[in-house]
Amino acid sequence: MLLYVVAFCLLAVSWANDCQVANIQVMQNFDRTKYVGSWYAVGKKDPEGLFLLDNIVANFTITPDSKMTATALGRVIIFGHWEVCAQMFATFEETPDPAKFGMRYWGIAAALQSGNDEHWVIDTDYENYAIHYSCREVAADGTCHDSYSFIFSRHPDGLRPQDQQIVTTKKNEICLLGKYRRVSHNGYCENSENFYRQ
Incomplete structure (x- = not known):
């Protein structure tokens, strides 16, 4: 029993060291000009609190x-029962690392989100997939207490089979493997009657 406890503690320490936010690797030589355009969210690790649910399409310019x-x-439920398609807007502040941005939400997004987040590009081939990561709160041990992440595809029907293994590897590297849910696209936000307008 003692051996089991010691092994578990060593595993926990190893996980905490490997999963520290400061150790997360982002895309090297990131080129934002290739990143612009439309991306369809096909997988999502949710943060705490209210957030977009599905039919999520992001457009970077x-x-x-x-x-x-x-x-x-994206579709969101407001006040516990009001189902609408919300349009969100964010601006980015550059950092010394080209793949890391400070992100500020405006309009309804400021109410749905914390107002200020980070946008880290973990990996992308620019033409098929991209992995986004944001840590809203770093815990005392350096791991992330409240994070969210998107798996994006350029294709609304999802990732290509050859991209799946790359994405799975990256999910593991950012300590979020098994924590994503599938994001569906059923055309809800294509109906103008479903939009929330300020």
């Missing part, structure tokens, strides 16, 4: 003054 922005559409 670069403004004339070289700032990156994003809009996102």
Whole structure:
């Protein structure tokens, strides 16, 4: 029994060291000009609290003054029962690492989100898949207490088979393997009657 407890404690310490937010590797030589355009969320690790549920499509752009922005559409339930398609808008602040951005939400997004998050690009081939990660709160041991993550595809019908293994490996590297749920696309946000307008 003692041996089991010791082994469990060593495993926990190893996990805490491997899963520290500061140790998470992001995309090397990230090129935001190749990242722009539409991405369909096909997998999602949820954070604490209210968030987009499904039918999520993000569109990244670069403004004339070289700032990156994003809009996102997705189904959300507000006040516990009001089902709508919300449009969200975010602006990005650059950091010394090209694959890490500070992200600020505006409009309804500021109410649905914490208002300020991070947008880390863990990996992408720009043409088929992208893995996003955000840690909202770092725990005392350096691991993430409240994170969320999206698996994006350029294709609304999901990831290509050849991308699945890459994405699974990256999920494991950011300590979120087994914590994602599938994001469906059933056309809900294509109906203008379902939009929330401020």
